[in-house]
Amino acid sequence: MNDFFEIDELKKTIKTLNLDDLSVEDLLKYIQELNDEIERVKIEIQRKKNFLKDADRLFK
Numbered sequence: 001m002n003d004f005f006e007i008d009e010l011k012k013t014i015k016t017l018n019l020d021d022l023s024v025e026d027l028l029k030y031i032q033e034l035n036d037e038i039e040r041v042k043i044e045i046q047r048k049k050n051f052l053k054d055a056d057r058l059f060k
Contacts, residue, residue, distance in 0.1 A: 003029065003030075003033065004017055004026075004029075004030045004033055005033070005037075017030070
């Protein structure tokens, strides 16, 4: 999926990347991948909020 993300499965986090090893081009690509991931997370948060609203309406 992404060139730069390395997941720590136990902690459910993204491992820190050593930026010194990356070129400017790679850093720009990394920023884009981070922005894409942020957007994906925002969409998921909104989806879950909508689900909770629907559940609240159903059980009121």
